[in-house]
Amino acid sequence: MARRRLAVFVAAGLLVALALAFFVSPEASSKPDGLNKVAIDQGFADKETAHRTADSPLAGYGVRGVGSDRLSTGLAGVIGVGATFGIAGGGFLLARRARRRTAAGGVER
Amino acid sequence: MHIPDGFIDAPTSAAAGAVAVGALAVCLRRSGEMLEDKEAPLAGLVAAFVFAVQMLNFPVAAGTSGHLLGGLLAAVLVGPYLGALCVSVVLVVQALLFADGGLSALGLNIVNMALVGAFAGYGIFLLARRVLAANPGGVVAASSVAALLSVVLASVVFTLEYAIGGTGGASLGRVAAAMIGVHVLIGIGEAVITGLTVGAVLAVRPDLVYGARGLRAASPTAPQAATVGG
Numbered sequence: 001m002a003r004r005r006l007a008v009f010v011a012a013g014l015l016v017a018l019a020l021a022f023f024v025s026p027e028a029s030s031k032p033d034g035l036n037k038v039a040i041d042q043g044f045a046d047k048e049t050a051h052r053t054a055d056s057p058l059a060g061y062g063v064r065g066v067g068s069d070r071l072s073t074g075l076a077g078v079i080g081v082g083a084t085f086g087i088a089g090g091g092f093l094l095a096r097r098a099r100r101r102t103a104a105g106g107v108e109r
Numbered sequence: 110m111h112i113p114d115g116f117i118d119a120p121t122s123a124a125a126g127a128v129a130v131g132a133l134a135v136c137l138r139r140s141g142e143m144l145e146d147k148e149a150p151l152a153g154l155v156a157a158f159v160f161a162v163q164m165l166n167f168p169v170a171a172g173t174s175g176h177l178l179g180g181l182l183a184a185v186l187v188g189p190y191l192g193a194l195c196v197s198v199v200l201v202v203q204a205l206l207f208a209d210g211g212l213s214a215l216g217l218n219i220v221n222m223a224l225v226g227a228f229a230g231y232g233i234f235l236l237a238r239r240v241l242a243a244n245p246g247g248v249v250a251a252s253s254v255a256a257l258l259s260v261v262l263a264s265v266v267f268t269l270e271y272a273i274g275g276t277g278g279a280s281l282g283r284v285a286a287a288m289i290g291v292h293v294l295i296g297i298g299e300a301v302i303t304g305l306t307v308g309a310v311l312a313v314r315p316d317l318v319y320g321a322r323g324l325r326a327a328s329p330t331a332p333q334a335a336t337v338g339g
Contacts, residue, residue, distance in 0.1 A: 003147065005314075006147060006150065006151075006317075007150070009313070009314050009317065010150040010151065010153075010154050013154045013157075013158060014154060014157060016158070016161075017154070017157045017158045017160070017161040017162075018161070020161040020162060020164075020165060021160070021161040021164060024165055025161070025164035025165060028164060028165045028166040028167070028174075028176075029166040029167060029168045029174035030166070030174075031166070031168060031172050031173055031174040032172070032173060032174065033110060033111075033166060033173070033174050033175055033176065033295075034110060034169070034173060034174075034175050034264070034288070034291040034292050034294075034295050035110050035111070035112065035267065035288070037172065037173040037287075037291060038284060038287040038288050038291065039116065039277075041287060042277075042279035042280070042283055042284050042287060043277060043279055044116060044275065044276060044277025044278075044279050046277070047115045047116055047276040047277045048113040048114065048115045048116065049113070049114045049115035049211075050114075051113065051114065051208040051211065051212075052114070052211075052212045053204065053205055053206070053207075053208045053212065054208050056205070056206055056207065056208055058206045058207050058208075059207060059208035060207065060208060060209075061164060061207050061209070073164075076207065077161060077164050079206075080160050080161075080164070080202060080203075080206065080207065081157045081160055081161050082157075083202050083206065084153070084156040084157045084159075084160040084198055084199050084202050085153040085154065085156060085157035086153065087153075087156070087198050087201075087202065088152045088153045088155070088156030088157070088194070088195050088198040089149045089150050089152055089153025089154075089156075090149075090153070091194075091198065092140070092144075092148070092149045092152040092153075092191070092194075093146060093149045095137055095140075095141050096141055096144075096145075096146055096149070099141045099142075
């Protein structure tokens with residue numbers, strides 16, 4: 001029961017995150033953020049070097065090959081939500097398993 | 110607040126990388142000890158939510174935007190150790206997949222956004238909880254105050270990093286003033302988003318808010334727990 005309620009909560013939270021990423025993120029401000037604005041104003045913005053993953057098909061929060069900017073940003077957001085959920089949730093489980101296996105030789109079982 | 114490659118020199122970036130790796134190793138061990146398997150989907154949700162909301166840049170001043178950093182929010186929801194890990198996952202995914210935040214600057218970004226928010230921010234949160242009411246409103250208020258201050262603190266830490274290894278020769282005083290000034294405004298946004306999110310989770314599942322754990326003993330649904338004072 002408690003487990004099921006947790007699953008409902010996580011599913012609802014994920015839906016909120018997906019909706020924000022898909023529907024709202026294309027509306028976000030595209031102005032430079034605080035740090036970038038300071039870098040421009042104080043004259044060190046030109047020190048930025050090319051990003052090593054600039055060739056990623058998702059670089060700059062867009063999906064390469066998707067014509068509509070709105071859709072491209074929204075899909076990139078959905079992919080990011082899925083990736084972060086999977087890596088954080090899955091990574092945490094793996095870390096717990098590894099820990100239990102190490103502990104298994106001890107008093108735990 | 111994502112530092113691209115080139116703003117901070119290689120030795121300083123490498124030193125921050127070492128700090129980040131060491132701190133995250135401690136976080137991994139501590140959260141593995143303290144938490145249970147059922148918290149795994151929560152960790153995923155916190156990372157996914159922070160990722161989504163970080164995409165929502167809001168305007169703060171003429172020609173400038175800001176977005177949630179999320180370190181303090183994550184810490185209040187799942188504790189500082191797991192919270193720092195969640196935000197670090199977001200930063201790694203952003204750097205590798207979305208080319209946001211430099212790869213050599215990843216350690217700097219983890220220090221500024223994950224560690225400062227989750228640990229310094231959570232310390233401020235605990236202090237604020239002491240002076241605020243021990244009820245859900247007090248937890249929301251403490252979260253908002255700590256969120257604002259953690260963003261300002263992150264801008265101070267960036268300025269220190271720039272002082273140690275910054276490129277471009279900008280005046281430190283002017284960088285400090287400009288960074289702190291704009292991040293007070295961004296911090297207000299951080300405070301609003303953090304307060305709304307913590308308030309919403311407290312309303313539906315107060316038991317899932319790590320930073321509100323002390324509250325349950327005082328709740329009317331748990332009369333078996335002794336309440337001190339009134």
